[in-house]
Amino acid sequence: MTTKPCPICRKPSAPEHAPFCSRRCREVDLGRWFGEDYKVSIAAAATEEGA
Numbered sequence: 001m002t003t004k005p006c007p008i009c010r011k012p013s014a015p016e017h018a019p020f021c022s023r024r025c026r027e028v029d030l031g032r033w034f035g036e037d038y039k040v041s042i043a044a045a046a047t048e049e050g051a
Helices: 025-034 044-051
Strands: none
Touching: none
16 A cells, blocks of 8 residues: 655655644644635635535
């Protein structure tokens, strides 16, 4: 079984922090959501509601 790399630093992911490699990378990702670096597009949300 192969694991995907950590989406933040590209190191191998750790099962206890999946899909991240560490608590640090998990918290970096959470901070990006809070900082609105990631966004869900309106068009995608509207399409899902209509389905």
